[in-house]
Amino acid sequence: MSTVTRNLRVVRRMTAADIAQQSVYRGAWIIFMLANITMPIISLLIWRTALASGAQLPVDERYVTTYFVLLGFVTMATSSWMAGFLAQDIRMGKLSSWMIRPASLLTGFVANNLSEKFLKLFALVPMIGIVWWIFRDSMNIPAGPGRWVLFALSILLGAMLVFTIDILIASLAFWMDDVSALVQARVIIASVLSGAVVPLALMPSWSRGFVDHQPFRYTVSFPVEIVAGQLTGRELLVGLGIQLGYVVVFAAIARLVWSAGIRAYSAVGA
């Protein structure tokens, strides 16, 4: 059996087990998702007020509304929270027991990521549905399934991108004692550069070249932009190409750093 199929099977089994385990905390997931959509709703209300009181934005009300309604979903779907945990497993020597197992420690984190997102969906989708219904008159809904397919594809790529960035940061724990400051820095920088706080379309024009091409745009903003509008067919294809490129580049670097780390690993507690 090839390594890929074996790993996929391991991930599938671990995901199923994780779902069973995590569904104990159903109430907590609902509360978490409530927190997740609070910020987008606050931003939505603020920017709609600005538009209504005559602010000259480069985007219209429909764009802003669609953007913030979908934002909570996309940030959840592409998120990763493993950097701190993985760094801890490396530092505390939990990695050791995985080195003799027929699968990577990372499969456990993939399974955890997938299972939690699966459960969060059940809490989040109804909430987004309600907000969508409230603002239904000013939502941009693309005709035809084409854009939705690309939306889904782009979310998948975005999730892979965030996950690899997290592996990269956590891998530094092979050499550093404490990566929590780096993890925190990543979260803070990403919140602005990914478009999770303000739509990147509203960033000042002098920053456009940088903002449009930096990797964090492809973790949240780009998938949302596909549905919210404005992207031409060409921009869409170029964007997806850049996104795929970033995934490949970051995956390659993460793989390099991870394997270098494994070699440097000295098994604390063994």
Place this chain on the structure above:
Amino acid sequence: MSTLDRTWWHKQWRHLRLWRRFFAQAVVRETHFRAHFLTTLLVGLVQLGLGIVPTLLLFGFTAEVHGWSRAEVIALVGVFQIVTGLMATFIAPNLNRMTTYLTEGELDSVLLRPVSSQFYLTLRWINVAELTNVASGIVVLVIGLVQAGIGFGPGQVAQAVVLVGTGLVLLTAVWSAMSFLAFWLQSVNPIGFVFLNLMEAGRYPLVFFPAAVRTFLTFAFPVAFATTFPVRALTGDLGWGTVAVGLGLAVVAQGLVRLLWRRGLLTYSSASS
């Protein structure tokens, strides 16, 4: 009244002295962790800078929203930073532990002490480093006020200070009530996230929200008393009426939280014994 205190006033005085001890101990503790102080300061400054980004962008597209200029909203962000800094210093380190207190049975040892258990659980731990965010908030507030060219008298300052105080009491009451649900729910860790995310609404003036949301942010989740009303008091378009309403609400909220705490204690059956 317990035998420790002759009157109700003696009891309050004893708790105040105790709290001074907590604070002194927290300061001594902080001097042992200077790196923690520095990272808290740095993270606080970066968060302040990024938190102001939406406001700056917004006022790049318009000069005024519902009567609020850019400078006034910056002053508001300063007040928000002061309030969140104070909450993070005195309240958050305690309420974030609520789940542990209840599920690990730590509450047992608190109940045995000759001290009000609600007081102890809400105010025992202090994160002194977060006070740096209060300092940076004051700087932002002054910048905003100077830019807006607002002149105010001592009466308005008094109004603003009292309003921030009632805002803090009200927000603490709401967060406590949410945390005390741990008596029935066992785990309330995610509730802190909901609270902090809702707090973010305080970055903006109340009139930026639709009418229904304004009511919610004034009476249900009263962040308006902590940020919008103090700034409006400084700009001089708020009477003592609002201050009185705030004080009244604060008293009522404290009473309700006290009631909830008593009810919760009745259901507590200890975790370890």
